[in-house]
Structures are given as structure tokens and as C-alpha cells.
Amino acid sequence: MNKQCPPFAGLIAHHPGPCPVRGHGDEFHIATSVQGLPATEYFKVSGIRHCAEQSGGLCSFWMGEQLALYQMDNRALFNDEDLAPSTDANHELFGGFLGSLHISDPLRSQKRRAVEHVLGSQRFIDSIKDDIRRLAAVFLHQCPRTPMCMEKLTLLWVSQVDSYLPGILDCTIKSLDQYLQDDQFRDVVSGFFEQASKVISHDDRLALKQHEALKPFIKDLLLTNFDAIEQAPLTNLILGHFALWALPFTRKNIENLSTERALEIGTIIIATYDTTALSLLWSLAYIETSAHVKREVLLAASDSCTQAPNVIDLAVMEALRLGGSNPTALWRRTLKPCEIEHAGQRVLVPEDTQLWLDRWQANRDPHIFTQPEAFDVTHILALQKKDDTAHALCTSLLARNRYDINSFSMLNTRRNPRKCPGRLFSVNIQGLLLRELYGRFEVSSEGIDLSLRRHCAMPKPAQPGVLTLRPKHCGDQSDG
Ligand code: HEM
Structure with a gap:
């Protein structure tokens, strides 16, 4: 997938992250594993949460090589x-x-x-x-x-x-x-x-x-x-x-x-x-x-x-x-393309997408x-x-x-x-x-x-x- 184009253009907002190649992958690792931030706080400080807030609760981002969807x-x-x-x-x-x-x-x-x-x-x-x-x-x-x-x-x-x-x-x-x-x-x-x-x-x-x-x-x-x-x-x-x-x-x-x-x-x-x-x-x-x-x-x-x-x-x-x-936020992975409904539209989420739920925020x-x-x-x-x-x-x-409550x-x-x-x-x-x-x-x-x-x-x-x-x-x- 071309990382320069938003993966769900016109359907789900995309947060590009600090790196055009790896998106949030490296920053997320540094913030959580090195600096010790809980995952939910990374989503907040990185702007991912705000992006999702503006877009009905969902946004996409790249976690290194992996396409990811954030849900709040x-x-x-x-x-x-x-x-x-x-x-x-x-x-x-x-x-x-x-x-x-x-x-x-x-x-x-x-x-x-x-x-x-x-x-x-x-x-x-x-x-x-x-x-x-x-x-x-x-x-x-x-x-x-x-x-x-x-x-x-x-x-x-x-x-x-x-x-x-x-x-x-x-x-x-x-x-x-x-x-x-x-x-x-x-x-x-x-x-x-x-x-x-x-x-x-x-x-x-x-x-x-x-x-x-x-x-x-x-x-x-x-x-x-x-x-x-x-x-x-x-x-x-x-x-x-x-x-x-x-x-x-x-x-x-x-x-x-x-x-x-x-x-x-x-x-x-x-x-x-x-x-x-x-x-x-x-x-x-x-x-x-x-x-x-x-x-x-x-x-x-x-x-x-x-x-x-x-x-x-x-x-x-x-x-x-x-x-x-x-944990404050957890993910699972899609095994095949999945159709979801978001903001009244149908969206096809590809196979091998990380699905992150920020349950701290959702609660x-x-x-x-x-x-x-x-x-x-x-x-x-x-x-x-x-x-x-x-x-x-x-x-x-x-x-x-x-x-x-989750x-x-x-x-x-x-x-x-x-x-x-x-x-x-x-x-x-x-x-x-x-x-x-x-x-x-x-x-x-x-x-x-x-x-x-x-x-x-x-x-x-x-x-x-x-x-x-x-x-x-x-x-x-x-x-x-
Ligand atoms: C406040 C207490 C607890 C919390 C917050 C909690 C949380 C969770 C969560 C988040 C899952 C994952 C569910 C999923 O895969 O979507 C889970 C699964 C599970 N929990 Fe708990 N748990 C608690 C207490 C317990 C206790 C007391 C047991 C006793 C053995 C237990 C046994 C399990 C088992 C066996 C699973 C796997 C369920 C499955 O895959 O079908 N949990 N729990």
C-alpha cells in the first residue's frame, strides 16, 4: 500500500505520524517502551486521539509496516x-x-x-x-x-x-x-x-x-x-x-x-x-x-x-x-478483509490490519x-x-x-x-x-x-x- 495516500480516503481520517515511512511505529515504541507512557497517553499526545475525535471515533495510522485502525x-x-x-x-x-x-x-x-x-x-x-x-x-x-x-x-x-x-x-x-x-x-x-x-x-x-x-x-x-x-x-x-x-x-x-x-x-x-x-x-x-x-x-x-x-x-x-x-489500549489483527460501517458508510478494512481499542478513553x-x-x-x-x-x-x-463499559x-x-x-x-x-x-x-x-x-x-x-x-x-x- 502506498503510504503517501490515506488508506481510507474520504471514509476514515488518517493520522500520518512523525515519519513518512514508518508512521507512528518508532515513536510509539520510544514513548511506551523507553519513556514508559501508557499506550492511551501516546494516542493522546501524538494527536491520534484528536484525529479520531474529529472523525466519529476512528482513525487510521501506520504502526511501522502495519496498517492500524484506532478506535476510541x-x-x-x-x-x-x-x-x-x-x-x-x-x-x-x-x-x-x-x-x-x-x-x-x-x-x-x-x-x-x-x-x-x-x-x-x-x-x-x-x-x-x-x-x-x-x-x-x-x-x-x-x-x-x-x-x-x-x-x-x-x-x-x-x-x-x-x-x-x-x-x-x-x-x-x-x-x-x-x-x-x-x-x-x-x-x-x-x-x-x-x-x-x-x-x-x-x-x-x-x-x-x-x-x-x-x-x-x-x-x-x-x-x-x-x-x-x-x-x-x-x-x-x-x-x-x-x-x-x-x-x-x-x-x-x-x-x-x-x-x-x-x-x-x-x-x-x-x-x-x-x-x-x-x-x-x-x-x-x-x-x-x-x-x-x-x-x-x-x-x-x-x-x-x-x-x-x-x-x-x-x-x-x-x-x-x-x-x-x-491494559489501557490493546489490539487484535484482521485475518481477512472485513467490511465495517462507519459514519453511515461501508468501509473495507484490509487483511492484517492492527485494530487498536483505546478502552481507557472509550470508558x-x-x-x-x-x-x-x-x-x-x-x-x-x-x-x-x-x-x-x-x-x-x-x-x-x-x-x-x-x-x-469495556x-x-x-x-x-x-x-x-x-x-x-x-x-x-x-x-x-x-x-x-x-x-x-x-x-x-x-x-x-x-x-x-x-x-x-x-x-x-x-x-x-x-x-x-x-x-x-x-x-x-x-x-x-x-x-x-
Ligand atoms: C477484574 C478482573 C478481570 C479483568 C479486568 C479481566 C479481563 C479480561 C480480558 C480483557 C480478557 C480478554 C477477553 C478477550 O479476549 O477479548 C479476559 C479473558 C479471560 N479471562 Fe479475565 N479478567 C478478570 C478476571 C478474571 C478471572 C477472575 C479469571 C479466572 C480464571 C479470568 C479468566 C479469563 C479467561 C480464561 C479469559 C479467556 C476468555 C476467552 O478467551 O474466551 N479473568 N479477561
């Missing part, structure tokens, strides 16, 4: 089958993980079911709610009464609760929070999603080098916790994966586990706590920096508020809109959210449609066919068949942990900076701040 709203423009798998670019890191399989791959549906029939089932989640609250309280009562780093707190809290919840991971002999504090494994385990995100959000192929590093951790985790996992309820995700592979759960089979399978189950295990922990960090950070919402949260956590939807769940959803735990769409940058739970209430019951508003918003998809595709199967669990557990926290403790915090951290592909607050807890009632420690 949450419309579903493509069919999933026309796109390469979501984690195609970093599949080496994820082994047999379903995100790296084409949507038509017959193995995908079984793999997805192995997670979705547990974490996507409201009935199952309801059955473990008391356990979640009990385990949340156990952790909080063990916490020191001195200021704690909020990022570390949320990570250890979620990983400990997930380890002990019956029928999820059942790593009760050496729990994940212990691994996260273990010198041998700490770096590889806590850095895994960051590496993966660098490949896909910063287009940084060097990050792929890490791919074998997870295997020794997974083997150690499964062998050490063998007796507990072997006796776990059948919903256990690890047992579910061994069943999927038609492999008896034995020590010998764990010893001989292929890299492909070790990375697959490793991805699932880390996804279970790591994504929720980061999301919870945003929820806490936003609640703590918003006096008005915090007051309502305290009221709701005291059980004297029976209003539906509960403000704690709304706050979790609103924090997912503004923060969340997938701040001023056409949808009245004060896009503000943490305001009425934004979530305003998304309520005729058929949504107030009680189940958050669940409705998480449905596959809802595109109002935090659980790479791109929004029609019918969103890849939308995260852990989303219902993740949102529910955050609400329950926050209820325990604000119901039982006086919470104070300082030093939170909500702007985006530099040199980080996952979206994190620049300063997570510190949290101090004081029990509300003396003697309340006994149920911990």
Missing part, C-alpha cells in the same frame, strides 16, 4: 471469527490458554466451559459467599494496625482468599500469598501479567523472553498443594483442567506436565487473583479519595442500607470503568458518561435499561451483549464470545471484600495518586497509597 469508543465493529485470537501476539507466554485459540477451534469451548461453569455461575458464587466473607475477615484481622501499602494489601488479600475458597484453587497447604512473598518465585509470579501486557499493549516483543519462567512455579504449587487439591470439590479449576486434558491428577503427571499445559493452568491461576487484586486496588483507591462515595459505602457496609443496587457494587463497576485491570466517552473523569456511581445507574432490574443491574451490565474484552466484537468468563466472580468477590473491610474497620488512607503509573503496561495508580485499619468493635476479633 466501545462499539462492536467486527466479528470475532474474522480476527486473530486475542493473545495471538503473546501466545508463547500463555501455552495452551484458550485466549490464543481461534474462535472456531473445537477445543476452545471446552476450555472456556472449565472456567465459566464455575466462576460464571451466580448460583456457585452465591454458595461460597459466606466463605468469601469469612476468609476476608480472617485476613483483615491478621493485618497490622500500622499503615500498609494498598497495592500489596489487595494482592495478598485476594490471593489468600482465592487460595482457601473451597472449589476454586484449594491451595491451602502453601497459599498463593505465601508464594507471592517467597524469594524464589515472587518476581516471576507477580510480573507475569505485566510481561504479557507489555507485548500486546506496548508492542514490545522482548518481553516474550520470560515464557518458560512460570513452569517451575506451577509445578511447585501443584506438588506442594497436591493433597489439598486432590480432595477439593469437583469445581476446582485445577482438577477441571486435568479432566479437560484427560490426565489423572497424580504427582507423576504433574512432574511430567508439558510447558504448554503448565503455562495454560498457570495463566488461569494467576488470572484468578491478579486481575481481581488490581481491580480491587482501583476500587479502594477511588472510594478512599471520594468522601461522598465513602460515606455511602460505609452506610451500605453497616447493613442498615438495603437499597438495590448496592452502592458498593456500583462503586466496583465505576472503578472498573475508570481503572480496571487490562470515558462523553456521549455516555456525563462527567467522564469523575468517580460517580450515578454513571452506572444511568446505564440501567428498561429490562434491567435495579437488583441485578451490575450483572446485566456484565452480560456479553453489553458494551457500555474492561473484560480486548476488542468489543459482535456477541463478544471471548468476554472474560471470570468477570461475575471478580465483581462479586470485590463487593464482598469491601463490605467486610468497611463493615468491620475504620479505614483511613493517605498518599493515593490516581494518575496512571509510568513504565507499567497494566494500568496502576501512580501512587497506590497506604491504608490503616482500626477494628470498629472491641471483641469483634473472635470471628476472624
